[in-house]
Amino acid sequence: MIQITLPDGSLREYDQPLSVHEVAASIGPGLANAAVAGRVDGELVDCEFMIRTNARISIVTPQEPDGLEILRRSCSLMLAMAVKQLHAHAQLRTGSALGDGFYCEFAVERPLTTTDLPLIEARMQSLAATNHSIRRSSTPSPSAPPESLSLYRLGDTEYLTTGPHVPTTRVLQAFALDHVSGTLQQRIYGTCWSSHQELQQWRLPPLVVVVSMDDRQTSYAHAVTERLRRSGVRALADLRNEKVHCKIRHHSQTVPYLVVVGEKEQAGDFVSVRGRSGEDFGRMGVEAMCEWLGQSWMAGV
Structure with missing residues (x-):
């Protein structure tokens, strides 16, 4: 028993x-x-x-953080499958959950552009509707310890990835692709949520975007973003593996405030705050920044 x-x-x-x-x-x-x-x-x-x-x-x-991360991790596998079906020359390098979404990195012969994203997203929607199973291989990979990476089969391909994953693709419904970067080594980024209502909420214009300097600040930047949301501030995080000045330039025309986190900010548990017009509001502790931005939002600034 x-x-x-x-x-x-x-x-x-x-x-x-x-x-x-x-x-x-x-x-x-x-x-x-x-x-x-x-x-x-x-x-x-x-x-x-x-x-x-x-x-x-x-x-x-998916209503808890671990479940939502599993959705996003599995969306990364489905993205890899969709790209391979549409672009046989693309070779998957890596992929995972990332902040509010997921990404896959490919080596490509012909660079993909933003015009390719709707077709890839449509193929992902088709794969989700077809309801493919995602199964962990019972045979451990000799190239990776079982406690960190495992082989998972989706369709006719096996992927070396961190688990667990969703049992079938049917639960992957509320997702979207939003960016592609690089040339011969490219990353495609997307977002994934537990419902279409949450996806539409994510698409609303933010008051602030949290920008990471590089991949080493990914977890800290995401934690800052979550803290802002809990304080009632509409916030997004830009965790793309791109130069920080490019990310700042991308958001500076449309987002009222940018919160920049780098190595020093992470080590000191603070952030650097900038305005849309180039104002430098200096460094603030995370709690102080949340309170300050919350007051600015309430005031309609």
Whole structure:
């Protein structure tokens, strides 16, 4: 007999091993349909993970941060599949979740442009509707330790990636591609949310954009953005792997405030704030900046 303890403390007993998805289905069909992963004794696992001993189990859905990151990570795989189908010459280099979305990096013979993005996005929508399964390979990769990277199969291709991933592409519905950068080595960026309503909310003009200096500040910049949102400020993060002056120039004509984070800002837990017209408001602690921007927003500045 296997005893499963749920987050509310209730106990369920099963007479044979079962998967995380089967646990979710035994609780209710709605939870089974929403499940994107599980947490077994505190560890994130795929829905197909088999439970063979007593454990504490919670079902992960896109309504929590871990579930949303899993959606975005899986969107990266679906982007890779779509690009390969449309552009056979493209060779995938890397891809992952990133801030509010995801990215894939490719080596290409012919550079892709923004005019290619609608076709790629349409192919991704078709792949989502076709409902492909995403399965972790039972054979570990000899080139990577199992605790960091695993082989996942989507369609007829295997990808070396961090898991877990969603069980099928049908749950990947609210996504969009918004940028492509580079020439022969290119990155395509997109965003992904748990619902179309959240996607439309993300598309609203922001009061502030948080700009990272380089990839080393990605986590800090995203955390600053989330803190702004919790304080009621409409904020987005630009985490693209591009020169910071290019990102600042891109946003300076349309966004009232830019919050720049680099190595010094991250180390000191502060930010540098600039205005749309080039004003330098100096460095501020994150909490002070949230309060200051919140007051500016309330005042309609």
